[in-house]
Amino acid sequence: MSPQVAGVLQLTALIAALALAYRPLGDYMARVYSSEKNYRPEKWIYKAIGANPAADMRWPAYLRGVLAFSAVSVVFLYLMQRVQGSLPGSLGFSSIDPDQAFNTAASFVANTNWQSYYGEQAMGHVVQTGGLAVQNFLSAAVGMAVAVALVRGFARSRTGELGNFWADLVRGTVRILIPISVIGAIVLVACGAIQNFSGIHQVGQFMGGTQEWNGGAVASQEVIKELGTNGGGYFNANSSHPFENPNPLSNLFEIFLILLIPFALTRTFGRMVGSLKQGYAILGAMAVIWIGFTALMMWTEFAHRGPAFEIAGGAMEGKETRFGIAGSSIFAVATTLTSTGAVNSFHSSYTGFGGGITMLGMQLGEIAPGGVGSGLYGMLIMAIIAVFIAGLMVGRTPEYLGKKIGTRQIKLAACYILVTPALVLGFTAVAMALPTPADSMTNSGAHGFSEILYAYTSGANNNGSAFAGLNADTQWFNTTIGIAMLLGRFLPMVFVLALAGSLAEQKPVPETAGTLRTDKPLYAGLLVGTILIITGLTYFPALALGPLAEGLAS
Numbered sequence: 001m002s003p004q005v006a007g008v009l010q011l012t013a014l015i016a017a018l019a020l021a022y023r024p025l026g027d028y029m030a031r032v033y034s035s036e037k038n039y040r041p042e043k044w045i046y047k048a049i050g051a052n053p054a055a056d057m058r059w060p061a062y063l064r065g066v067l068a069f070s071a072v073s074v075v076f077l078y079l080m081q082r083v084q085g086s087l088p089g090s091l092g093f094s095s096i097d098p099d100q101a102f103n104t105a106a107s108f109v110a111n112t113n114w115q116s117y118y119g120e121q122a123m124g125h126v127v128q129t130g131g132l133a134v135q136n137f138l139s140a141a142v143g144m145a146v147a148v149a150l151v152r153g154f155a156r157s158r159t160g161e162l163g164n165f166w167a168d169l170v171r172g173t174v175r176i177l178i179p180i181s182v183i184g185a186i187v188l189v190a191c192g193a194i195q196n197f198s199g200i201h202q203v204g205q206f207m208g209g210t211q212e213w214n215g216g217a218v219a220s221q222e223v224i225k226e227l228g229t230n231g232g233g234y235f236n237a238n239s240s241h242p243f244e245n246p247n248p249l250s251n252l253f254e255i256f257l258i259l260l261i262p263f264a265l266t267r268t269f270g271r272m273v274g275s276l277k278q279g280y281a282i283l284g285a286m287a288v289i290w291i292g293f294t295a296l297m298m299w300t301e302f303a304h305r306g307p308a309f310e311i312a313g314g315a316m317e318g319k320e321t322r323f324g325i326a327g328s329s330i331f332a333v334a335t336t337l338t339s340t341g342a343v344n345s346f347h348s349s350y351t352g353f354g355g356g357i358t359m360l361g362m363q364l365g366e367i368a369p370g371g372v373g374s375g376l377y378g379m380l381i382m383a384i385i386a387v388f389i390a391g392l393m394v395g396r397t398p399e400y401l402g403k404k405i406g407t408r409q410i411k412l413a414a415c416y417i418l419v420t421p422a423l424v425l426g427f428t429a430v431a432m433a434l435p436t437p438a439d440s441m442t443n444s445g446a447h448g449f450s451e452i453l454y455a456y457t458s459g460a461n462n463n464g465s466a467f468a469g470l471n472a473d474t475q476w477f478n479t480t481i482g483i484a485m486l487l488g489r490f491l492p493m494v495f496v497l498a499l500a501g502s503l504a505e506q507k508p509v510p511e512t513a514g515t516l517r518t519d520k521p522l523y524a525g526l527l528v529g530t531i532l533i534i535t536g537l538t539y540f541p542a543l544a545l546g547p548l549a550e551g552l553a554s
Contacts, residue, residue: 056163062163066497070490074486077104081127099479109138114458136224140230146373150503200212218234229261239344255334281520289528297329364535385534386523419487428542431477447550459485
């Protein structure tokens with residue numbers, strides 16, 4: 001069997017698995033967020049934090065809950081790293097430096113999980129499991145809560161209430177993320193991922209010296225790392241490390257986990273707004289982009305020419321032989337079209353166009369299917385933009401799901417789509433203009449520029465993957481990427497929740513013969529075109545200086 005055929009079979013199996021899980025998981029999540037019943041463990045949590053889960057919140061109160069909880073999480077994780085040297089189970093590792101502790105705390109709370117450190121050489125068991133793994137659950141639950149609040153904005157009328165943040169946070173964690181993670185961890189252990197609390201031990205001689213490895217609760221952290229579209233690995237090699245991702249079966253399962261909730265949330269959206277067809281339209285737009293990017297990536301990596309590439313069967317540099325080009329390409333697209341950031345290959349070693357595809361996937365806003373929660377609300381923002389453009393074309397006031405898209409709504413949507421590009425391009429320009437940041441580049445020319453562009457694209461879009469050619473463990477990059485991660489995560493949430501509140505206050509607009517049908521393939525195509533055009537106009541000059549220039553020169 002040729003590698004190309006094997007890749008197609010892997011992709012087909014993945015699509016089939018996602019299709020089987022789509023309906024039951026999507027419907028279950030809709031019931032979770034619509035239920036008025038609280039389980040006993042949830043009641044204990046509400047009592048401990050002093051929250052009333054039955055109290056509906058308007059968007060400013062909901063936003064205050066999001067920001068306050070996230071701020072406390074940043075401080076807690078920062079302090080845990082700063083005192084690591086005094087904690088039990090630290091494996092003898094010292095406390096983390098202030099700039100790196102800030103970067104890591106911001107990273108994991110913002111669901112970015114950018115890592116400027118070697119996991120197995122810096123973080124002990126307590127920080128890994130009690131700090132980083134916990135934030136993998138909580139940051140994902142925050143993203144899901146904000147997405148559900150926006151969906152309620154479309155579903156409700158004549159009220160500004162969007163539900164209760166604390167109830168959404170707890171239910172998303174207790175009823176969705178934890179149960180799936182328990183099952184997923186068992187699957188990963190069965191595949192060969194490790195799960196222990198062993199210390200550092202010698203494993204033999206390596207190139208004339210002694211090699212040391214340490215164990216850890218890897219499988220349990222790996223599963224939520226993928227399921228919650230987090231991406232922070234227990235080891236520096238991330239999902240290319242055999243302890244995290246042992247074989248092709250575990251590789252395909254981890255890709256399945258990455259895509260599972262973001263795709264299924266479109267079903268949840270359709271169920272909660274009372275029109276499954278609307279959910280299918282959003283799903284269709286996401287699927288077209290994801291499949292198109294995957295096919296383009298596989299073609300780029302298989303078709304690259306040259307004697308070495310022909311002998312290897314394609315661009316194998318930087319890829320694990322146990323995964324091959326197909327398994328690496330599918331993973332790379334899945335992790336950059338979502339906000340996961342996990343890697344099973346060296347993105348810096350991809351072809352020029354292949355590296356550009358990973359960057360473009362993030363620059364789309366990671367909405368195909370995007371991060372857990374953030375992908376859905378990002379796609380719904382683009383849906384509003386697409387409706388607005390269609391309204392301009394026919395001279396009609398735009399409407400979406402029975403809500404008028406007026407001046408206030410389009411201003412909030414515009415602010416949302418401008419935040420991330422401003423952070424990415426602004427920080428990249430400053431870094432390239434200053435002398436010190438450029439010293440961190442491993443390469444010069446177009447590829448060196450791509451390293452910095454990729455770093456800020458990854459940080460501001462809350463992805464967390466790295467081009468892996470940039471030394472980002474400096475005060476400049478730790479600080480600026482940390483700021484980009486926080487602003488890139490929470491500023492868009494301000495506009496999303498404000499938009500949700502304005503939509504919930506409206507009364508429904510009756511559908512007429514002139515209403516644009518947003519549940520049809522024509523609209524899904526318009527949505528895809530809108531996404532690609534807006535992203536292209538925004539980022540094409542920067543891409544032309546980096547991956548496009550490198551690809552055309554090779």
